[in-house]
Amino acid sequence: MKIAIASNGNTLESCIDSTFARCNFFVVYDPExxxxxxxxxxxxxxxxxxxxAxxxxxxxxSVQKIVASEFGMKIKPLLDSLKIQMIVVKGSKKTMKEIMVMLNH
Amino acid sequence: MPRVKTLRKVLNPPLIKGFKPYGPESGNLNQEPVNLLFEEYEALRLSDYDMLNHHQASVMMGVSRPTFTRIYASALQKIARAFVEGKQIAIEGGKVYFDSDWYQCAGCGCNFNNPEREKVIESCPLCGTRQIISHDFPDETNEENAKHWEYVCVCPQCGFEQEHQLGIPCNHQVCPKCTHKMKRKGTPGCKI
Incomplete structure (x- = not known):
């Protein structure tokens, strides 16, 4: 199970980006x-x-879940048809490290 | 400029991407597929698989009843063309959005959806707590459409109401009190 996170930098300390499609980096993480x-x-x-794109x-x-703080208007039908789950983390300044720790649950 | 099409609501994307003809002749035929839109697939599913009438199905898809009938007619036409001409059917495209449930997690405050209806979500995908709240954003426009037609016949003369019988037009019914012709409640012809 691969999970993508929209990040604004390429370190573990970078925050989750405010938009999904135009974020700086995607982090593809596999909790297993x-x-x-x-x-x-x-x-x-x-x-x-x-x-x-x-x-x-x-x-x-082959990502199955996407974590971002906001998704655009046209994303949802696309992701639904591909059966990718959207996880919306609104208005938080969580770092990549924190999110990965949460995903390990 | 023509008016913009309203988005049609589709419950789930189809399991398959299309159909191919088979048999000895199928290879020699024109390979150009017939493009069945998602909304046409959904119209066919609602009205012939789930056996809803066009009005109920149009409410499910968030379009008007005449629009639903047009979508349905176009679906039948395309399928008939594919059958007769031995063409492939490709199910894709169309102005649709897919319906999926939204949930909120009480632990980390995130929102997430459930793209697969068959599976039941029990825990938050982010933090794993089991305290999740289900959101179903009610679609206001659909409710308005539904209110427009009530399954009640009403007498415009004395206001007597009785339950509408499917298949019998309201103006064929006669009011038992004043023997006036009945009307469908909520239609422009009836004042009540």
């Missing part, structure tokens, strides 16, 4: 193997279609 991967977001500066990127890594 505790493996993590930081992927720089290539769609960061796209004018349009950043959401679907980011979903495609994460789908190609």
């Amino acid at each position: 193997t505790r493996a993590m991967e930081f992927i720089p977001n290539p769609n960061k500066d796209l004018e349009e279609g950043a959401g679907s 980011s979903v495609k990127l994460l789908e190609s890594r």
